[in-house]
Amino acid sequence: MRDLKNNVPDSKHEMNDKNVSPGDWVVVITHTGDTFQGTLMPRYASMDKKHVVLKLKSGYNLGISSSKVKSVSKSGHDLGLATNLVDDAKPRLQIWKENVQPVHKIALIGTGGTIASKVDYRTGGVSAALSASEIYDAVPELRKHASIEADFMFNEYSENLEPHHWTLIANRIAEKVRSGGFRGIVVSHGTDTMHYTAAALSFALHNLPIPVVLVGSQRSSDRPSSDAALNLLGATIFSIESPYTGVFIAMHGSTSDDFISCHLGTRVRKNHTSRRDAFESIDRLPIATVKNAVLKIQSQFVKMEIPKRSYNDDAVISEGLENNFEVESKFDPRVTLIKYYPGLDPNLIAYEVKTGSRAIVLEGTGLGHVGRKFFPEIAKAIKSGVLIFMTSQCIWGRTNMKVYDTGRDLIELGVVPLEDMTPETAVVKAMWVMANSHDNAEAVRMMGKNIANEISLTSPISMRLLNYGED
Amino acid sequence: MRDLKNNVPDSKHEMNDKNVSPGDWVVVITHTGDTFQGTLMPRYASMDKKHVVLKLKSGYNLGISSSKVKSVSKSGHDLGLATNLVDDAKPRLQIWKENVQPVHKIALIGTGGTIASKVDYRTGGVSAALSASEIYDAVPELRKHASIEADFMFNEYSENLEPHHWTLIANRIAEKVRSGGFRGIVVSHGTDTMHYTAAALSFALHNLPIPVVLVGSQRSSDRPSSDAALNLLGATIFSIESPYTGVFIAMHGSTSDDFISCHLGTRVRKNHTSRRDAFESIDRLPIATVKNAVLKIQSQFVKMEIPKRSYNDDAVISEGLENNFEVESKFDPRVTLIKYYPGLDPNLIAYEVKTGSRAIVLEGTGLGHVGRKFFPEIAKAIKSGVLIFMTSQCIWGRTNMKVYDTGRDLIELGVVPLEDMTPETAVVKAMWVMANSHDNAEAVRMMGKNIANEISLTSPISMRLLNYGED
Numbered sequence: 001m002r003d004l005k006n007n008v009p010d011s012k013h014e015m016n017d018k019n020v021s022p023g024d025w026v027v028v029i030t031h032t033g034d035t036f037q038g039t040l041m042p043r044y045a046s047m048d049k050k051h052v053v054l055k056l057k058s059g060y061n062l063g064i065s066s067s068k069v070k071s072v073s074k075s076g077h078d079l080g081l082a083t084n085l086v087d088d089a090k091p092r093l094q095i096w097k098e099n100v101q102p103v104h105k106i107a108l109i110g111t112g113g114t115i116a117s118k119v120d121y122r123t124g125g126v127s128a129a130l131s132a133s134e135i136y137d138a139v140p141e142l143r144k145h146a147s148i149e150a151d152f153m154f155n156e157y158s159e160n161l162e163p164h165h166w167t168l169i170a171n172r173i174a175e176k177v178r179s180g181g182f183r184g185i186v187v188s189h190g191t192d193t194m195h196y197t198a199a200a201l202s203f204a205l206h207n208l209p210i211p212v213v214l215v216g217s218q219r220s221s222d223r224p225s226s227d228a229a230l231n232l233l234g235a236t237i238f239s240i241e242s243p244y245t246g247v248f249i250a251m252h253g254s255t256s257d258d259f260i261s262c263h264l265g266t267r268v269r270k271n272h273t274s275r276r277d278a279f280e281s282i283d284r285l286p287i288a289t290v291k292n293a294v295l296k297i298q299s300q301f302v303k304m305e306i307p308k309r310s311y312n313d314d315a316v317i318s319e320g321l322e323n324n325f326e327v328e329s330k331f332d333p334r335v336t337l338i339k340y341y342p343g344l345d346p347n348l349i350a351y352e353v354k355t356g357s358r359a360i361v362l363e364g365t366g367l368g369h370v371g372r373k374f375f376p377e378i379a380k381a382i383k384s385g386v387l388i389f390m391t392s393q394c395i396w397g398r399t400n401m402k403v404y405d406t407g408r409d410l411i412e413l414g415v416v417p418l419e420d421m422t423p424e425t426a427v428v429k430a431m432w433v434m435a436n437s438h439d440n441a442e443a444v445r446m447m448g449k450n451i452a453n454e455i456s457l458t459s460p461i462s463m464r465l466l467n468y469g470e471d
Numbered sequence: 472m473r474d475l476k477n478n479v480p481d482s483k484h485e486m487n488d489k490n491v492s493p494g495d496w497v498v499v500i501t502h503t504g505d506t507f508q509g510t511l512m513p514r515y516a517s518m519d520k521k522h523v524v525l526k527l528k529s530g531y532n533l534g535i536s537s538s539k540v541k542s543v544s545k546s547g548h549d550l551g552l553a554t555n556l557v558d559d560a561k562p563r564l565q566i567w568k569e570n571v572q573p574v575h576k577i578a579l580i581g582t583g584g585t586i587a588s589k590v591d592y593r594t595g596g597v598s599a600a601l602s603a604s605e606i607y608d609a610v611p612e613l614r615k616h617a618s619i620e621a622d623f624m625f626n627e628y629s630e631n632l633e634p635h636h637w638t639l640i641a642n643r644i645a646e647k648v649r650s651g652g653f654r655g656i657v658v659s660h661g662t663d664t665m666h667y668t669a670a671a672l673s674f675a676l677h678n679l680p681i682p683v684v685l686v687g688s689q690r691s692s693d694r695p696s697s698d699a700a701l702n703l704l705g706a707t708i709f710s711i712e713s714p715y716t717g718v719f720i721a722m723h724g725s726t727s728d729d730f731i732s733c734h735l736g737t738r739v740r741k742n743h744t745s746r747r748d749a750f751e752s753i754d755r756l757p758i759a760t761v762k763n764a765v766l767k768i769q770s771q772f773v774k775m776e777i778p779k780r781s782y783n784d785d786a787v788i789s790e791g792l793e794n795n796f797e798v799e800s801k802f803d804p805r806v807t808l809i810k811y812y813p814g815l816d817p818n819l820i821a822y823e824v825k826t827g828s829r830a831i832v833l834e835g836t837g838l839g840h841v842g843r844k845f846f847p848e849i850a851k852a853i854k855s856g857v858l859i860f861m862t863s864q865c866i867w868g869r870t871n872m873k874v875y876d877t878g879r880d881l882i883e884l885g886v887v888p889l890e891d892m893t894p895e896t897a898v899v900k901a902m903w904v905m906a907n908s909h910d911n912a913e914a915v916r917m918m919g920k921n922i923a924n925e926i927s928l929t930s931p932i933s934m935r936l937l938n939y940g941e942d
Contacts, residue, residue: 159840160876163814179730192836196813244789273838273868339834341898342667343634343804351822363810365663369630395866397744408631427812 020072027075028052037075045100046252104183104240105147106134107176108270111169112155112380113190113216125345139229146183146236151176156195158190158216163331163431166200170329173212177325184211184239186232191216191270191278192437194249198265201430202247202452206326210309211246213239218276227252228274234260234290240289241295244306252276253289261286264306266425282397282422284455285305306453330435331423332358339363339429340370349377352386358432359387359443363423364413366400369406370393374411377406385439389416389430389447391423392448399457417446419455429454491543498546499523500916501539508546526700575711576618576656577648582640583626584661584687610700612764613624617654617707623649629668629687632795634902637671641800643924644676644683648796655682655710658701662687662741662749665720669736669822670899673718673923678798679778683718685736690749698747705761706730710872712766713759715777717923723747724760732757735777737896738926741868753893754867754927777924801906803829808898809866811841820848823857830858830901830914833886834894839863839870846884851886858911860887860901860918862894864895869927887915892928900925 018028020040028036036056052064052072057463065082114467135141135150148343153172156165169187176185176373194274198214217228235250238260249268253261254277263281272278280285287306289298308345326331338348352360360381364370386405390410392399401407409419418426429447437443450457491497491511496662499507501638509525523535523543535789591628606621607614611682626645627636634736640658647656669685676683686706688699708722711729713719718736725748734752743749746755750759758777759768807828823831849859863870863882869891872878881886900918908914921928 030540039555126662152473157840157875159811160842160844161813162842162844166813192840193813273863273865273870275868278865278868282823303594311884316864330555331814333816335814337810337812337815339810339894340630341808341895342632342664342809343802343806343898343902345476345804345826345828355818369628369663371631371633372608373631373633376561392744394741394744396742397746397749399744406660423810427814431814446645 001135020074024074026054027073028054028064028069029071030064032068032072034407036064037179040072049342054396055453079281082300100246105149105181106183106236106239108148108150109169109172109176109185109187109230110150110152110155111158111165111187111189113149113158113188113192115193135232140317141233142222142236144353145233145293145392146240148236149182156190158193161190161193161197161331163200166204166331167199167329168369169197170204170327174200174325174327174329177205177209178206178245182210184213184217184236184242186235186239187212187214188232189214189216191218191251195265195268195270195279196428198247198249198268199425199452199454200432201333202265202454203429203432204327204329204331205247206328207324208245208247209325211242211245213262214247214249215447216251218274218278225324227257230257231260233293234262236304237290237293237295238262238288241345243297244287245309248287249279250290251279253286259289259291262288262290264453266452267422267431269422269424274465283398283420294396328436330430331428331431332435333431334358335361335427335430335434337363338425339423340365341352342371344371346374346377349374349381353381353384355450356433357386359389359392360417360428361389361427363393364390365393367403367407368395368401368410368417369404370410372406375409377412377413379413387415387447388428389426389444391418391421407411416447421424421454475574491545492850495545497525497543498544499525499535499897501535501540503539507535508770511543515551536837537633537712555751561567562690564579575652577707577710578653579619580640580643580647580656580658581623582629582632582636582658582660584659584663584665606703612704616704618762619709623909629664632661632664632668634671637668637675637802637899638800641672641675641798643671645796646797647678647710648680653681654705654712655684657706658683658685660687660747662689662722662917666736666739666741666750667895667899669718669720669734669739670923670925671802671903673925674900674903675798675800675802676718677799678795679716679776680796681719682710682713682716683875685718685720685737686734687722689723689745689749690835697730702731704764705733708761708764708766709733709759714768714779715758718776719758720750721761724757725919730762732758733759733761734859735924737900737923738767738893740783740893740895740926745921754869754891764771766907789808794824799903799907801907802899802902804902805829806832806898806901806905808832808834808894809838810894811845813842815845817845818847820845822850824852824855826884828857829905830860832860832862832889832894832901834864835861835870836864838868838874838878839880839881839888840875841870843877843880845878847883849886850884858901858914858918860889860897861891862892862897864894866893879907887918889918890924896925 020042024040026037026040036054041053041055052066052069054064055206093229121339134146142148151172153169173185176182194214194216202214213235215227215231217231218402238250240249247265249263249265250260253259255275257276263279263286264284267282267284269282270278271280288295336352338360339362349360362370378388383386390399390401399417401411401417422427433443434444437446495511497508497511510525512526523537523540525535552829555885573912606619612806613619647653665685665687672683679938684706685704688697688702690697692816695917702722709719720734720736720739724730724732726746728747732750734750734757735755738753738755739750740753741749742751756769759766805821805827809831811833817913820831833841861870861872870888871887872882892900904914906918908917
């Protein structure tokens, strides 16, 4: 393999087989008697020299502290070791040195984040990491599935992304779609605000003829437990094989590194700071999973209103454009999200109105409430032409402002409930709506209309298991 | 039974047995042939007359539309009906008319919310609902477990509660504790901000000799599917039998109305707008469950640092006070919680400083980040003496600001990460700390110190299932 640096620990332990080199199928025995088998990986350029890194049969990278390694030796056959660690994983690494010709072409757009550094284990630089050959080296299985045309847009941790970045990304995706020839588009992205961007792209890109799949990683490249390879493989496979179009996020579906979950771009949230399966669909199951490179669509979605690809033959991909593909990529950042809590000062509403907010999304309590001491400021804001929308900090479930006095009073004041939209999707949608509507009446209409599955028409799980009658 | 109003539908269907009255064990047959058996409940005063309400063996209230009822007749024996609806439930209603002398006394403090209206099915008023006899009528099983001394404090939907209410509730609890003789204290509370209040009480009440258990209900009293009875029973049993002291929340553990989960007051959140099991422990399992009136402690907690009761004999309950019970019930509301999102205006920080915030809790992204365009305003705020703390909007997981540049830069500026504290608990704790510390240095020390399990020392679930070594 070209460019692969030696991963063999320097001199701290006995090398049983001097001919061991990266890419070999090896057995590692530790001083404490543990035994692992996998493909010896090249050392990450940015990593210290304290680990031997094995790629297990699942595709998972296992880092073993060099000080714990007793021996590393080549192995001609599969001993079935470490399978207790990775159940239900088929060997997928044997294609490492195979020359498979991919059938489909995808575009990979790099925007930064942990995953961008991950696919670069040699130079430590990010742009270099996104050449197709380097991606194949990092995730050799990709070669089997796709020919990748990589496009480095920028390199930004996603907490630094602003609404104007959503515009840039949407426009770049539109260029790719219009250029034709891509079976799908994968966007690598920092995980911190990936769900905000996914929602933004969901509203900006109409009638996409192909899927757009955002992907990130929770573990950085200098850690052997990185999830980037499996995520990128899953996102690629979903972008190629998905019968649906639209905007999605593909990330680990469990902590066990065994499958990828694919989420609707407007119904997903980062729900853990560090776990690989941090992204969860809200009030829905993920739309699909990818396990052992096999895509499985969740049956609940088969009858749902998710747009389908209008073609299946790559030769006519550009015809997808007849599908009325459109871009409305403007966002108006003069929208404020306010999370309610006991003690919050109602004057904050007046401040936001004074400093030019055109719309305020409240993250209320429960079914969509704020304390009654907010009513006067809310009434004033609405009278001055500022739109006020209601979501719930519960995250799961639907707002319902008709159950209690508080909710009815707020509706009376003119507060608009946003059904089961997540607060994050709601603030993004409001920014998009304020930039793409002509007046407040149209804005309110657009906010209440389901555009990209951000509003579910029915609850997926019945709440009234035991109720018989009209409760 | 005194005061029980007739629940028998007016004249819409045939009454097979004219002697049927509330409290009777009856069989209901519907026009569609369904058959249910249970205790005929008195009609809720606030409810329309369209339902017959049965209490099933599980304690669950089943509402059957009157128009669907063909007949209601007394039944001398248990036909085993409706058991397919309620698996694994033991008959618990037979004690309805029994005269069981409860061994333990608990205090029930009413603060309002849905549950307060639930236990009142006659007058529609709330204060009346909290006499002990009325509570027993609504939840007859309670009689078996506790003698209840009810105390009506106020009747407020919890979205209207402010930090000064926490002070009032803490002081009232302290009175009960100091008066002695109570085995536990149950506080009925609206669910919207119950977790904020639970956190507040956790910080305000030190070395509690007995458990304080907050309880609410997600379904209002005029709906037959109300969860109030089972929640109140579970809270009562936990308050009596828990080996632990401290502040807890007891609510449904599933949507199936089969068990109650008991959560640590600082590690719980309302995670669904409407489901009965809306409350979830964050980064922990619930501390205990109550199923079929049996308390089960989660084994992971057996070795945890949760304070235990210092006595087991009610006769010496007042001796619990030797346990250094203390109250610090002041809260300073000049603390702001700001949820970060792309497009948020950094000038908001300056506004909060200008309007007198003494501390700002940021609900950052991922491991605890905000965009770099916030750095100058954050630096200015800190220089002017305002404390800035970091939590994560991911909700689950621990902040870690040492992984990425953004986090390290923020620490450099003086931002203080709050480990795995939830944002809701963090803002409450900050209000408490600002009211109970002498200077900023002490406040920062107190925020970083685990006081009531708001900071977990270890993650309960290993994040690194496959990692071997020092990753």
